[in-house]
Amino acid sequence: MKSILDYETVALVDERDAIVIIDQTLLPGETKLIDLKTGEEIWNAIYLLQVRGAPAIGVCAGFGIYLLMKHSKAQTEEEFLEELNKNADYLNSSRPTAVNLSWALERMKKKVKDFIDDEKKSGRSFDLSAAIKVMHDESETIKAEDIDVCRRIGENGLTLVKKGDGILTHCNAGQLATCKYGTATAPIYLGHEKGYNFHVYCDETRPLLQGARLTAYELHSAGIDTTVICDNMSASIMKTGKVQAIFVGCDRVAANGDAANKIGTSVVATVAKHYGIPFYVCAPTSTIDMNTATGDDIVIEQRKPEEVTEMWYEKRMAPEGVKVYNPAFDVTDNSLITGIVTEYGVLRAPYDKSIKEMFDKYKK
Structure with missing residues (x-):
């Protein structure tokens, strides 16, 4: 089957x-x-x-x-x-x-x-x-x-974790978001092949539920120990000490290392900083935009209010006529990012310098 x-x-x-x-x-x-x-x-x-x-x-x-x-x-x-x-x-x-x-x-x-x-x-x-x-x-x-x-992102990311670690991820940066392996899930899949026995916690990722519907689905299908949590449970699970690393994908990285990813990512990063848990952004160099100076310059897509109020419900779950704020992405400040995992290695702060050095070396 x-x-x-x-x-x-x-x-x-x-x-x-x-x-x-x-x-x-x-x-x-x-x-x-x-x-x-x-x-x-x-x-x-x-x-x-x-x-x-x-x-x-x-x-x-x-x-x-x-x-x-x-x-x-x-x-x-x-x-x-x-x-x-x-x-x-x-x-x-x-x-x-x-x-x-x-x-x-x-x-x-x-x-x-x-x-x-x-x-x-x-x-x-x-x-x-x-x-x-x-x-x-x-x-x-x-x-x-x-x-x-x-x-290659998976191989580089795997050097940042050890056997038995708990890993948290947000949205879906898995095989369903790429052609194979994914970005944020690539270290998880490669570790699974090597018997690392990770336990993965998947934020459900409101309002479109990519974590619950997609990441949890594909990881569970691969036989990886997977638990779905609501987005507002991430701080609770981090506080227990069950999470040793966080891997997320991204849709655009600015030249200074600010990273736009699915809405809610910056919340995870902020809480991770509080609890001292490393937060890694997995980014192919094609996702790094050297023409975008900072995260403030990234255009954030605003989506239909129905995604929040009624998309997943038999009946509408918010009052008719109420205002809805529904940005598809938020920007995680580079100060919250422990490392940016690329196909060429793991970049560290200061990101404006490390990103430029990488482009100068590999992307001429």
């Missing part, structure tokens, strides 16, 4: 002109694979959180922009690039906070532009089929890199 971990989070089925995803809005009650073929379907899947998690969104965006350009009828490179930019702008408007969305689209655009420039330098005329093949290959490379990056 298949578990949730046996399904690919995001897959390109080229012969059907489709991206196949798990509809995560139905989990854990129903595992349903859906095809995304049109721009509107891809946009809606990202906005409605059918596909979610910064790395998975980036992979979906790469496949998406390729599919939207696959049957282009452009006659010239100018027409092709104009169409490419229009489609990329459309997909990029689906969610503002996760930097991997714009990162993947910009990467795809740059790959095409570099290809066209090289062709011009060689005296060759515009080759539509060759440009489309470049996009296909680059989108598959983005996915392969995601799997490799997550495993």
Whole structure:
């Protein structure tokens, strides 16, 4: 019998002109694979959180922009690039906070532009089929890199904990948010493979319950000792001494180390600081935005009030007409972060310096 971990989070089925995803809005009650073929379907899947998690969104965006350009009828490179930019702008408007969305689209655009420039330098005329093949290959490379990056994050994160530790996590930065391993869960999965016998506490993560519906579901499916707690129970469990480390993912890290993640993350970080528990942000370098100076510059998505008042209830659970504040993310100040776990190693404060040094060394 298949578990949730046996399904690919995001897959390109080229012969059907489709991206196949798990509809995560139905989990854990129903595992349903859906095809995304049109721009509107891809946009809606990202906005409605059918596909979610910064790395998975980036992979979906790469496949998406390729599919939207696959049957282009452009006659010239100018027409092709104009169409490419229009489609990329459309997909990029689906969610503002996760930097991997714009990162993947910009990467795809740059790959095409570099290809066209090289062709011009060689005296060759515009080759539509060759440009489309470049996009296909680059989108598959983005996915392969995601799997490799997550495993390396897991290996680096595993050096920060020991056998038998209790680990707390918030939201879902697991396999369902990536193509394999996850980011915040990567050390947990690799430790499980090595017999570390972790006990994991999953914040339910209101209002969309990604921790209860997704993280707990996939970790439990993997045979990992998992306990779900309400968000407001995290301080209580930390005080007992049962938590030795906290791993969370992120949707965008500013150049100074401030990190935007699912709403409630900064609460966990603040309480962890009080109890002296190390708080680690697991971040692929694609999630670090050197063009965003601090967390104050990160655009926070505001979502529909119905997610809070009625989404998970048979009957509405708040008075009609009451005001609702529903930001999708908050920003954890860098002073609360013990380390940022990347595929290149664990960064430490001062983050403006360590992040810049890492980019200078590895990302030229």
